[in-house]
Amino acid sequence: SYELTQPPSVSVSPGQTARITCSGEALPKKYSYWYQQKSGQAPVLVIYEDNKRPSGIPERFSGSSSGTMATLTISGAQVEDEADYYCYSMDSSGNHGVFGGGTKLTVL
Amino acid sequence: EVQLVESGGGLVQPGGSLRLSCAASGFTFSTYAMTWVRQAPGKGLEWVSAISGSAEKIYYADSVKGRFTISRDNSKNTLYLQMDSLRVEDTAVYYCANGKDVGDMDVWGKGTAVTVSS
Numbered sequence: 081s082y083e084l085t086q087p088p089s090v091s092v093s094p095g096q097t098a099r100i101t102c103s104g105e106a107l108p109k110k111y112s113y114w115y116q117q118k119s120g121q122a123p124v125l126v127i128y129e130d131n132k133r134p135s136g137i138p139e140r141f142s143g144s145s146s147g148t149m150a151t152l153t154i155s156g157a158q159v160e161d162e163a164d165y166y167c168y169s170m171d172s173s174g175n176h177g178v179f180g181g182g183t184k185l186t187v188l
Numbered sequence: 189e190v191q192l193v194e195s196g197g198g199l200v201q202p203g204g205s206l207r208l209s210c211a212a213s214g215f216t217f218s219t220y221a222m223t224w225v226r227q228a229p230g231k232g233l234e235w236v237s238a239i240s241g242s243a244e245k246i247y248y249a250d251s252v253k254g255r256f257t258i259s260r261d262n263s264k265n266t267l268y269l270q271m272d273s274l275r276v277e278d279t280a281v282y283y284c285a286n287g288k289d290v291g292d293m294d295v296w297g298k299g300t301a302v303t304v305s306s
Contacts, residue, residue, distance in 0.1 A: 081250065113293070115233070122283060122296045123225075123233065134294070166233050170291045175247045177223065177235030177291060 082106060082171035084180035091186040098154040100183045102167030105148055112150035113168040114143055116161075117182075123166065127152060157187045190214040190295045192284050197300030204274050208300060210267035210284035218242070218262040221290045224269050226280035227299075236282070237269065238290045245290050252278075274304045 084104040092098045102112060112130050115123040125134050127143035130150065140155045150169075154161055167180040196208040210222065224236040237248045237258040246258055257270040267284050281301050285293035 111291075115293075117233075122298050124296070125294055128292070128294070164232075168233075168235075168293070174291065176249060177225075177238065177247075177293075179225075179233040179235060182232040 082176065082178050084167050084169060084178050086165075086167055086180035086183045088181070089184045089186065091188075092157050094159055094187055095156050098157045098161070098185055098187070100152045100154075100165050100167075100185065102150045102152075102180050103148055104150075104169060104178070104180075106172040107145060107148050107150055107169060109172060110169045110174075112143065112145050114141075114150075114152045115166045115168060116163045117166065118163045126165075154185075157185070159187050161185060162187045190286065192286065192295060192297035194282060194284055194297045194300035197282065197302045199303045199305065200274055201306050202274060202276055202304055204304070205270070205272045206274065206302060208269040208271065208282055208284075208302070210269075210297060212265045212267065212286065215286065217260075217265040220286045220288065221245075221292060222258075222260060222267045223285045223287060223290075223293050224258060224267075225283045225285060225293070225296075226278075226302075227283070228277070228280045231280075234280070239267070240290050247290065271302070274302075276304050278302065279304045 114127040117123040130145040223238040281299040283299045285296040
C-alpha cells in the first residue's frame, strides 16, 4: 500500500526555520496537504494543494513540492508552533487518502 | 462559521456495531465532499472513508472495507459512518472533515471516541 514518509521529530530554537519533509512516490502527480495537531485538539489545515495557505494561518507557514518530496517550512518558528504535523495526499489511483506518520515539532 | 459535530461514539464489544453521525452547519453541505479520519490512542492519523457531495463517489481504506459504510443525508446536513464487525483495533477518536472534493479535508470536527473492548 502507498506510504508517505516523514521524520519522527524536528527540533529548532525560537526564531529559527523549521523544515518538515514528506516523501511519496505519487507526490509528483498528487497534491500535498499539511495538518497541525496540538495536544488534545483536532487537526487544523495549514497548507493545501502543495503551497496554498488557508485564511487565518500565519504567513510564516509555507509549503512546496518537488518531485517525490513535499516540504512544510515554518520561517521564524514560535513556541506556539509546537505540535505534531502530518502530511497527507491521495494515492495514484485517487481512491485512497494517506497520511504520513507525523512529525513532532519541538520549539525551545 | 463552519461547524462539524460528531456523535455516536462509545464502548462496544468486539463484533458489535456502532453508527457515528456528523452534523454539519455553516456551509452548503450537499456541495462538499466529506471524509472520516481516525486516530488510535497515541498514534497518528488514519484516513478511513470519503464520500462526494452527491454520494456518487465513495471510497474506503482497506482496513475497514466490507465492515464500514459511509453515507450522507443532504436534507439533514448529516454524514454517517455505520461500523459493523468492530475489532479492538478500531478503537480510536473518529473525526469528520469537509472538503471541496474527495481527497480534500479543510475543516474538522472535534471527534468522537470509539472503544472496542470486552
